Amino acid sequence: MKLGIIDLETGNLGSLKSAINKLNIKHSICKKKFDFEGIDRIILPGVGAFGDFMEKLEKSDLKNLLIDKIQKKVPILGICVGFQVLFSESYEHGVNKGLNIIKGQLKNLKDENLNIKVPHVGWNECKLLKDCKLFYGIKDYSDFYFTHSYFVKNFDEKIVISETEYGTKIVSVINQENIYGVQFHPEKSQLNGLQVLKNFNERC
């Protein structure tokens, strides 16, 4: 068993690497096709803008490889922007197509007239709507660290594992077969976050 962490060099992987190291999980950093040999589990971390992220995915030739792995039922965990790109499209800096593996659109919280501060930054609760292997051993309403301005709309309710209240209901965790995604940063969410990463590696 070996975990691959995709590195598109769009942001900082340091925190994720140190969390994975803390858990003693065998892993390698995947920057190009060749790096995926022997990988049977993938984390798609994401920092930065949606459009940039998708552009880097295409340029690095990893987009099709990723879609292929997902179709072959390799477990994948998308984090933050890595979670957002699993959906159809985003309205961040114009309209940008995502991987379109899951139906849904990313819209800016600012445009919803919710009387909230944007971005959504800080510790917020995940209300569990369903059991999920990713949340094994984690209590309902546990706190995780969020930092984002865009949230999912027009999605299929069946995929939602947890939602988070911030002016509106924000989809915070999804699961569809081998595809997992979290809007928060597990690598910055102390014990609960480490448990999510451990669960993904051991149970998903």
Next chain:
Amino acid sequence: MLKKRLIIVLTFLDGVLFRTKNFIPDYRYTKNFIDLWSIDELILIDISKKKFNKEFLDVVFYFSNNCFVPISVGGGIKNIKDADLYFQMGADKIVLGSNSIINENLIKDVSLKYGNQSIIQTLDCKKIDTKKIDYRLTKNSGKEITNIDPLNFAQKVEKIGVGEILINSVDNDGGLLGYDLELIKIISNSVNCPIIALGGAGNWQHILDLFFNTNISAACTQNIFHFTEQSISSAKSFLKKNNIIIRN
């Protein structure tokens, strides 16, 4: 519900934890003394003459490997390369100071590469008339007073693209007499991004007053006596008893 945050700010001189008032610098305090599981976030600031020194970068690397909360790093960031260096050492966000006043492209460059959410812009504010609500931004850690109105500047940097704004009261800093609520309210009510406050916390009641009277997102403290041993968790239970929504 989104929780209010308690953030610890640590300043370093050549890699050693440093406080100007009531505190003798000591290597033993530098690492491993903080209750790493109770804090919500950490800000590390280098105040050394020679910035980007190995000692401070080691401190950043140490904390990023040992506490799994967001870490923001600041001190001397003039361009994207400086920011890159802190991110490489494990920073999740960077803290910009008066260099954003001099170079407006700084915020733009960092936000294009790392996103708005990765930038905290500090406003070092000084009251210029004790009888009126009139503040000015300062440069060089409060030493140089500019003509810039903090609110105008806050609105401007929000537009350019910062994730959070840190309001520091130069007058109240180190005084332990409470935060400057007037200043914080003026800015916090007029910008849409999360605001965090620094400067003046002397006891838990000051933090409660801040949360109670403003719509601030986070309170910072850099008083050494506030984060030794069980202090943070006791602060949190005090705030909770007073109906502030805060993480355990």
